[in-house]
Amino acid sequence: MDAGVPSTTGKFKSEKPHHHLNYHQRLLRLHYFPLSKFLSWSLFAAVILFGLFLISPHSPSALRFSSTTERRSLRGSYSAASWGGFEWEKRVRSSARIRRRPSGLSVLVTGAAGFVGTHASDALRRRGDGVVGIDNFNDYYDPSLKRARQALLSRSGIFLIEGDINDGPLLRKLFDLVAFTHVLHLAAQAGVRYAMLNPGSYVHSNVAGLVSILEAARTANPQPAVVWASSSSVYGLNTGVPFSESHRTDRPASLYAATKKAGEEIAHVYNHIYGLSITGLRFFTVYGPWGRPDMAYFSFTRDILAGKTITIFEGPGGVTVARDFTFIDDIVQGCIASLDTAKKSTGSGGTKQGPAQLRVFNLGNTSPVPVVELVSILERHLKVKAKRKVVKMPRNGDVLFTHANISSARAELGYQPTTNLQTGLKKFVKWYLAYYPSTAGSSVAKKRGGRGSSSS
Numbered sequence: 001m002d003a004g005v006p007s008t009t010g011k012f013k014s015e016k017p018h019h020h021l022n023y024h025q026r027l028l029r030l031h032y033f034p035l036s037k038f039l040s041w042s043l044f045a046a047v048i049l050f051g052l053f054l055i056s057p058h059s060p061s062a063l064r065f066s067s068t069t070e071r072r073s074l075r076g077s078y079s080a081a082s083w084g085g086f087e088w089e090k091r092v093r094s095s096a097r098i099r100r101r102p103s104g105l106s107v108l109v110t111g112a113a114g115f116v117g118t119h120a121s122d123a124l125r126r127r128g129d130g131v132v133g134i135d136n137f138n139d140y141y142d143p144s145l146k147r148a149r150q151a152l153l154s155r156s157g158i159f160l161i162e163g164d165i166n167d168g169p170l171l172r173k174l175f176d177l178v179a180f181t182h183v184l185h186l187a188a189q190a191g192v193r194y195a196m197l198n199p200g201s202y203v204h205s206n207v208a209g210l211v212s213i214l215e216a217a218r219t220a221n222p223q224p225a226v227v228w229a230s231s232s233s234v235y236g237l238n239t240g241v242p243f244s245e246s247h248r249t250d251r252p253a254s255l256y257a258a259t260k261k262a263g264e265e266i267a268h269v270y271n272h273i274y275g276l277s278i279t280g281l282r283f284f285t286v287y288g289p290w291g292r293p294d295m296a297y298f299s300f301t302r303d304i305l306a307g308k309t310i311t312i313f314e315g316p317g318g319v320t321v322a323r324d325f326t327f328i329d330d331i332v333q334g335c336i337a338s339l340d341t342a343k344k345s346t347g348s349g350g351t352k353q354g355p356a357q358l359r360v361f362n363l364g365n366t367s368p369v370p371v372v373e374l375v376s377i378l379e380r381h382l383k384v385k386a387k388r389k390v391v392k393m394p395r396n397g398d399v400l401f402t403h404a405n406i407s408s409a410r411a412e413l414g415y416q417p418t419t420n421l422q423t424g425l426k427k428f429v430k431w432y433l434a435y436y437p438s439t440a441g442s443s444v445a446k447k448r449g450g451r452g453s454s455s456s
């Protein structure tokens with residue numbers, strides 16, 4: 001999708017100016033133009049213009065699309081003119097170069113400054129694959145964490161381009177420069193609850209952004225195979241457990257889930273019409289070092305160390321909320337296995353030449369853990385007692401329970417998670433205390449009964 005083109009098809013055709021009409025002719029025109037028609041056209045025009053302003057990628061509210069209760073905007077530091085040039089092209093080519101011959105991949109990783117994107121990019125590079133990253137560094141959560149991940153990737157020789165996946169010319173340029181064998185599409189507006197505050201950011205990144213990526217992939221020559229992140233949230237109000245790929249996914253509980261579900265349907269279209277090989281991965285609550293600050297295990301850690309009370313949700317009748325927490329290394333293993341087993345796309349010159357592969361897999365841990373147990377594990381690793389407040393779960397898009405059936409991924413990808421929550425959280429806490437050393441001090445102080453133990 002072009003950066004200058006709004007993400008909707010709405011167009012308003014303005015009437016030609018009437019400078020040539022004299023006063024009486026104008027009066028006559030007004031007389032024969034019924035007032036109700038005039039008012040409805042004016043209203044229509046105003047709505048369309050307002051809509052175009054809100055979703056224009058260059059408008060300051062492109063990532064905002066706020067409800068009246070929302071004052072926060074998502075900003076990416078990216079500007080459309082920040083790419084291109086000889087040096088830039090050289091860096092792209094060099095980063096995409098395959099070091100592992102003859103079977104290596106050349107992968108465009110979207111959302112590479114994100115939690116999963118950084119780990120996946122790093123793992124690919126370490127085995128000798130070519131990797132180019134793209135991310136708009138928006139401020140949904142602290143962008144300095146994304147910058148630190150970028151620095152990490154840069155040290156491994158990965159070029160992470162600052163850009164929006166809705167920037168069609170940028171994507172075309174990248175596919176002109178590099179014959180990517182695969183796209184690992186992880187860029188998205190994540191988080192379930194934030195969708196109630198900022199719905200437009202989900203449409204921008206998860207729907208328009210996905211279409212933009214698939215458009216670039218289907219017109220590329222050769223067409224890459226696409227592996228992309230859907231989500232366990234597509235199971236929504238499904239009650240059958242464990243969640244299997246054959247279960248219903250037509251009752252999402254949040255807008256986030258709905259955009260991921262829409263993504264799965266969009267993927268079907270691009271596979272069907274253009275012969276793109278596409279694999280959708282339904283991740284189940286991913287956690288680990290370099291994780292996302294908006295997720296419970298991360299914010300609990302921060303608040304426990306700060307002596308703040310943490311809020312734990314429970315379902316109706318005191319039902320425990322549980323998640324199939326999946327460690328980042330296991331997710332990365334599933335992503336890479338999906339790339340390795342993806343068949344080639346069959347399209348050429350934008351036209352399908354034969355049936356192409358279309359897959360969807362659950363990537364979970366197959367062992368749900370109650371959130372209260374997660375807190376107890378964190379307490380043990382942090383050596384700090386949490387101040388807990390249990391409240392009824394509000395209707396915010398969260399579901400009570402997730403549990404993955406991974407037999408499909410096991411059979412077709414050889415996917416086998418190996419890290420339990422206890423071990424994974426230990427690794428997370430170790431990283432957290434090293435990354436935020438000042439909080440490590442407060443942990444020790446609390447252990448000794450020092451000042452840090454009082455609540456803020």
Ligand SMILES: NC(=O)c1ccc[n+]([C@@H]2O[C@H](COP(=O)([O-])OP(=O)(O)OC[C@H]3O[C@@H](n4cnc5c(N)ncnc54)[C@H](O)[C@@H]3O)[C@@H](O)[C@H]2O)c1
Nearest residue numbers: 111114115116135136138164165187188205229283285286
């Ligand atoms: N982490 C989980 O538990 C989880 C669970 C299910 C699904 N997923 C999906 O996995 C993927 C990766 O998740 P994550 O946890 O790494 O999230 P993340 O927010 O850390 O990473 C996403 C990255 O995409 C970037 N991004 C967003 N919109 C963009 C745009 N329009 N253009 C360019 N970059 C953009 C963000 O800046 C961010 O760095 C996402 O698609 C997410 O929906 C994650």
